[in-house]
Amino acid sequence: MNRLARILGNRLFALSTLIGIGIWLLVVPALTGGLGANPVEKLLHLTGEIAIWMLGAVLALSPLRALFPKSRIVAALNRHRRAIGVSACIYALLHLAAHVVYEGGLDGLLRSFSKPFIWYGAAGLSILIILAVTSNQFSIRSLGGRNWKLLHRLAYIAAALLVYHQAIAGKGHWHxxxxxxxxxxxxxLARITKQLFMRPARKHRATAILTTVANAR
Structure with a gap:
C-alpha cells in the first residue's frame, strides 16, 4: 500500500498519466483511423468528455481527503489536484479548438453563439481558465489563502455549467x-455527515481536557 501511494504521488507518474490519456484517447485513434467517418466531430465529443471527467476527479479529491484523512493513497492523489485541474482546462481548450474547426472557422464559431448550449460551455470554460491561471503559489499569496479557496470553489459551478452544456448539445442526454x-x-453528503458527528466528539474532548486541567489545579 505504501509503495502504491509513493507511485501515485510521483509527479512524473501523474504527468505521464495525464498526457497518456490524451495520447491514448485522441492521438492514437487519429493516427489509426479510429475516429470514424467524422473525426473532427469525434474529437469534439472526446475532448469535452475528458475535460468534464477530469474536473469531476478534482471535485472528488477534497471530500475523499476529508473522509479518509489517514489514507496515504488519497493523500498522494491530492498532491496532483492542481495538475488535474489545469489538465481539465487544457482539454476544454482543445474542445474549443475542435469546435472552431467543426464550425468552419471563427465566423462559424461566432454564429454558433445563437445556440444556448454554447453560452453555458463558454461560461464554464471561462471559469476553468480563471482557475487554471490562478493555480499557483503566487496567486495564493496575492489573493490570500481564504479568498483563493473561495475562488476555486467556482469549480462546482463550472462543472454544473459544462454538464448542462453537454446535455443540451446532446439533445438531453444526461449520461x-x-x-x-x-x-x-x-x-x-458523507463528508457533511462526518463533520456533523465529529463536532460533538470534539466538543466532548475539549470539555474533558478543561475538566482535567481544572481538577489538576
Missing amino acids: TGRWLFFPLASLQ
Missing part, C-alpha cells in the same frame, strides 16, 4: 451528468 452527480453528491 455523463448522472455518472458524475451521484458519486460527487454522495461523497459530499
Whole structure:
C-alpha cells in the first residue's frame, strides 16, 4: 500500500498519466483511423468528455481527503489536484479548438453563439481558465489563502455549467451528468455527515481536557 501511494504521488507518474490519456484517447485513434467517418466531430465529443471527467476527479479529491484523512493513497492523489485541474482546462481548450474547426472557422464559431448550449460551455470554460491561471503559489499569496479557496470553489459551478452544456448539445442526454452527480453528491453528503458527528466528539474532548486541567489545579 505504501509503495502504491509513493507511485501515485510521483509527479512524473501523474504527468505521464495525464498526457497518456490524451495520447491514448485522441492521438492514437487519429493516427489509426479510429475516429470514424467524422473525426473532427469525434474529437469534439472526446475532448469535452475528458475535460468534464477530469474536473469531476478534482471535485472528488477534497471530500475523499476529508473522509479518509489517514489514507496515504488519497493523500498522494491530492498532491496532483492542481495538475488535474489545469489538465481539465487544457482539454476544454482543445474542445474549443475542435469546435472552431467543426464550425468552419471563427465566423462559424461566432454564429454558433445563437445556440444556448454554447453560452453555458463558454461560461464554464471561462471559469476553468480563471482557475487554471490562478493555480499557483503566487496567486495564493496575492489573493490570500481564504479568498483563493473561495475562488476555486467556482469549480462546482463550472462543472454544473459544462454538464448542462453537454446535455443540451446532446439533445438531453444526461449520461455523463448522472455518472458524475451521484458519486460527487454522495461523497459530499458523507463528508457533511462526518463533520456533523465529529463536532460533538470534539466538543466532548475539549470539555474533558478543561475538566482535567481544572481538577489538576
